[in-house]
Amino acid sequence: MSDGNDIPDPAAARPPEDTRADVTLVGRGVTVDAGVEVSTEFGIVVRPVGVGAGWKTAVTPGDDVELYWRSRDGERTMPARIVQVEAGNEPRWHLAATGPAQESRRRKAVRGRVALPVHLPWSDGQLVGETVDLSESGALVLVDGWGLPPQPGTALDVSITVEDDVVRLRGRVVWHRTSGARWLVSLSFAGIHERDEDVLRKRVFQALREERARAR
Structure with missing residues (x-):
């Protein structure tokens, strides 16, 4: 009898809703933390997390991004493109996948200036x-x-x-x-x-x- 491990993990295809994912703005080399609010075969909506709003709305439709998240089987990555930016106190980025999700053997490191x-x-x-x-x-x-x-x-x-x-x-x-x-x-x-x-x-x-x- 199956123990459930052979059941495909939905998170292998796209980041699950109500989870966190890293979103890399490819053209800027910046990675931000985001909450995944919608995730279907038709599109993904994320809410960037952080102080301030200017940097969240500075992106424009057509900007390429990369999504990084964890599934049951490991880290996953998927290329996508911003198709809509919702303004407001908590902006949302609407994303459309531009390629299939793949295994990420090495998550891109996020580097910041910090004195410790x-x-x-x-x-x-x-x-x-x-x-x-x-x-x-x-x-x-x-x-x-x-x-x-x-x-x-x-x-x-x-x-x-x-x-x-x-x-x-x-x-x-x-x-x-x-x-x-x-x-x-x-x-x-x-x-x-x-x-x-x-x-x-x-x-x-x-x-x-x-x-x-x-x-x-």
Whole structure:
């Protein structure tokens, strides 16, 4: 008898209603969090979430987007196009799919400028500084350096303080640049736990919303 796992997951074809999805504005390279209000074979309506309204109505019909969401079987992506923008205090974007949903092997990282305390154990000591920008796949950090800087490819433990939480990650140096006693280090993350990924993404989205509010 079937245990239900062989039943096709509707969320594999389109994001379910009353859930959240990431919407990437392809022409701008910006990803926003959105609530899915309507999702049928005829179209999808999303409500972008965040402070301010200007950036939500700056999009126009014809703009290409990419949707990202999670189904039972993993992450999914689907290309779409904005066909209508409803103005108001809570704008809605009406989307039409321009291609089928596919498996997303690597969710696009959302990067934002955010300064958070960071600690990197290094050479029997610890490098202390803050993030310059951040995503769930990596970070650019500025630290007080001493001795010789870590070379590209060096594996490092990374601790980032997010409010009352400390996210501990395994990073690898992509490149570094020294400026006197300070080092600018680009890091990529590997094997990040889903819980830590969600913490970082939530903080990055908060930073993006704050940035948009200041730009109003």
